[in-house]
Amino acid sequence: MSNLVAAPVLLPLATAILLFPLRNRRRLERGVSLLSAVGLLLFSSWLMLLAARGEILVLPLGSWSPLVGIVWVVDRLSAVMLVVSGIISLATLVYARGGLRPERETRFFYPLHQLIMAGVCGSLVTGDFFNLFVFFEVMLIASFALMTLGARSRQLHRSFAYVLVSLVGSLLLFVGVGVVYGTAGTVNMAELSRRVASMPLPPTFWAAVALMLVAFSLKAALVPFFFWLPDSYPEAPLPSAALFAGLLTKVGVYTLFRVVPLISGPNPGPLLSVLVGLSALTMLLGVLGALGRGTVRGILSFHIVSQVGYMVFGLALFTVTGLAAGLFYTVHNILAKSALFLSGGLCERIGESGRLGQVRGLAKTHPWAAVGFFVPAMALAGIPPFSGFWAKLLVIIAGFREGAFVTTTVAIAVGFLTLCSMLKIWNAVFWGAPSGQLHPERGHDWRMVGPPLSLAALTVILGLGAAQFFGYTEAAASQLLARTPYVDAVLGSPGLATKGPR
Amino acid sequence: MVGQGALLVGLLFTCGIYLMLSFNTQRLAMGFLLLSNAVNVVVLVASGIPAGARAPFVGVADGPQVDPLPHAFVLTAIVITLGAVALLFAMAARARKESGTDDLRDEAGRE
Numbered sequence: 001m002s003n004l005v006a007a008p009v010l011l012p013l014a015t016a017i018l019l020f021p022l023r024n025r026r027r028l029e030r031g032v033s034l035l036s037a038v039g040l041l042l043f044s045s046w047l048m049l050l051a052a053r054g055e056i057l058v059l060p061l062g063s064w065s066p067l068v069g070i071v072w073v074v075d076r077l078s079a080v081m082l083v084v085s086g087i088i089s090l091a092t093l094v095y096a097r098g099g100l101r102p103e104r105e106t107r108f109f110y111p112l113h114q115l116i117m118a119g120v121c122g123s124l125v126t127g128d129f130f131n132l133f134v135f136f137e138v139m140l141i142a143s144f145a146l147m148t149l150g151a152r153s154r155q156l157h158r159s160f161a162y163v164l165v166s167l168v169g170s171l172l173l174f175v176g177v178g179v180v181y182g183t184a185g186t187v188n189m190a191e192l193s194r195r196v197a198s199m200p201l202p203p204t205f206w207a208a209v210a211l212m213l214v215a216f217s218l219k220a221a222l223v224p225f226f227f228w229l230p231d232s233y234p235e236a237p238l239p240s241a242a243l244f245a246g247l248l249t250k251v252g253v254y255t256l257f258r259v260v261p262l263i264s265g266p267n268p269g270p271l272l273s274v275l276v277g278l279s280a281l282t283m284l285l286g287v288l289g290a291l292g293r294g295t296v297r298g299i300l301s302f303h304i305v306s307q308v309g310y311m312v313f314g315l316a317l318f319t320v321t322g323l324a325a326g327l328f329y330t331v332h333n334i335l336a337k338s339a340l341f342l343s344g345g346l347c348e349r350i351g352e353s354g355r356l357g358q359v360r361g362l363a364k365t366h367p368w369a370a371v372g373f374f375v376p377a378m379a380l381a382g383i384p385p386f387s388g389f390w391a392k393l394l395v396i397i398a399g400f401r402e403g404a405f406v407t408t409t410v411a412i413a414v415g416f417l418t419l420c421s422m423l424k425i426w427n428a429v430f431w432g433a434p435s436g437q438l439h440p441e442r443g444h445d446w447r448m449v450g451p452p453l454s455l456a457a458l459t460v461i462l463g464l465g466a467a468q469f470f471g472y473t474e475a476a477a478s479q480l481l482a483r484t485p486y487v488d489a490v491l492g493s494p495g496l497a498t499k500g501p502r
Numbered sequence: 503m504v505g506q507g508a509l510l511v512g513l514l515f516t517c518g519i520y521l522m523l524s525f526n527t528q529r530l531a532m533g534f535l536l537l538s539n540a541v542n543v544v545v546l547v548a549s550g551i552p553a554g555a556r557a558p559f560v561g562v563a564d565g566p567q568v569d570p571l572p573h574a575f576v577l578t579a580i581v582i583t584l585g586a587v588a589l590l591f592a593m594a595a596r597a598r599k600e601s602g603t604d605d606l607r608d609e610a611g612r613e
Contacts, residue, residue: 175544182548
């Protein structure tokens with residue numbers, strides 16, 4: 001059964017290789033990639049069903065000992081992230097037919113999309129830091145190519161900063177991993193967790209861990225490492241921008257959720273208070289930046305930063321409720337944010353421009369597109385009964401319970417500012433008399449309206465079934481905080497021989 | 503060994519960061535190349551190179567042996583950075599073709 005763990009990584013990888021020779025046969029290419037995305041979703045859901053029962057599936061690749069070889073692990077946290085990744089992948093692929101500008105952007109889109117999914121799923125299942133670095137690179141290099149598809153001059157210039165910052169971030173991660181190996185003698189997450197708990201490690205080790213955390217925060221776009229995001233994301237082709245917005249920063253958030261409980265050591269207090277402060281700044285700077293932007297995707301990109309603050313805040317509280325709330329928030333945000341990028345992109349395709357005020361009055365002419373924007377926008381702002389309301393409420397309850405009053409107050413205030421900037425887009429694009437609609441027919445293409453609507457429906461379902469889903473994230477959070485189930489599942493129970501550091 | 507390694511790392515980092523302070527796309531790519539090599543040396547040195555250690559071949563006389571795993575790490579990283587640097591140069595070349603300049607500030611000013 002544990003071989004199933006490999007499916008979410010190998011399936012997109014194999015599909016990508018298969019798609020390269022098919023790139024001149026468009027229909028076949030689209031068919032194969034859609035089929036593969038459905039398969040990915042099915043495999044992930046199966047894994048989640050197994051993980052929901054509390055099983056931790058472990059696959060040591062090549063049957064090497066986990067101390068020297070690579071292990072892939074799926075627990076509750078990985079499983080739920082795999083399922084949402086599958087959903088977003090499918091939604092953006094359906095959208096891609098109408099969302100890509102045909103002449104320049106369609107070539108290589110499908111294989112690159114599959115490669116990025118292989119990287120994302122790999123990062124979600126791996127239990128080994130070096131392997132995590134490799135999957136980050138797979139994900140990043142595919143994302144560089146996707147971001148520059150079309151190769152317009154401004155796009156290349158704007159993406160250059162993103163590419164360099166990401167690459168340097170990966171170098172930091174690699175240094176961290178190398179020095180961790182040099183000082184602690186292993187890069188396996190579970191074994192490292194055991195060694196951190198049982199023996200004193202030199203200061204060099206903690207410096208290396210700090211470097212790795214910086215690299216993860218950079219991927220997650222936490223303040224002060226968020227500056228690369230708001231300029232580069234709006235430049236990507238529409239379906240890719242929605243994929244990046246939903247998944248890439250959240251993979252960074254996921255690694256923080258995975259790594260911080262495992263290796264924060266016996267005294268995590270100082271690290272957590274730093275994270276609480278940073279998350280408040282992230283929420284605030286992100287939302288303020290968004291208020292100053294004048295394009296649809298520009299505003300939405302800054303909101304990615306702001307929302308990451310809430311997730312990391314949940315993590316930094318370091319209680320079961322806090323982590324569960326943060327995880328709930330992450331899942332809600334992936335769905336809502338991708339839906340917003342997809343429907344915002346739809347407006348951009350109708351008006352051929354993302355500037356606010358260019359295209360107007362879509363609520364009258366394209367009611368379904370308007371619903372596809374309105375529902376996730378309200379979910380993002382935290383209006384009941386959508387998922388965002390519960391997500392914010394849970395984070396705020398957890399925050400007050402832990403006595404993090406300042407950050408929790410910031411979280412509430414930022415919610416109002418989020419509503420303001422969502423209304424800014426709504427007023428400019430959907431309200432008023434229709435004008436500037438250069439290609440109104442594009443807004444009636446079901447392949448472009450359907451995906452944001454389905455994601456919006458999911459945020460409603462998540463909002464209505466919040467109690468059940470929170471039960472799941474609570475179980476995931478207690479699994480993370482307990483550590484031992486994960487460590488024992490990977491390494492076997494503690495009685496077995498474990499070698500010390502060299 | 504560790505001292506020499508540290509000096510080499512310092513030199514590579516200095517040159518790499520100097521180049522990366524530029525706005526020229528080609529210099530940025532070269533700077534990244536140097537930084538990545540600096541990082542590779544850090545990983546090799548940090549994993550500890552015992553004095554007089556041998557390569558870990560089967561059947562070689564006893565005595566301290568070098569740990570092979572960091573070498574595998576670095577080898578993988580070299581392959582990945584090769585790809586990344588190639589991509590950076592391709593982007594630089596394409597940006598020059600599209601806009602006629604290597605300078606990132608030009609495009610920003612034209613907005």
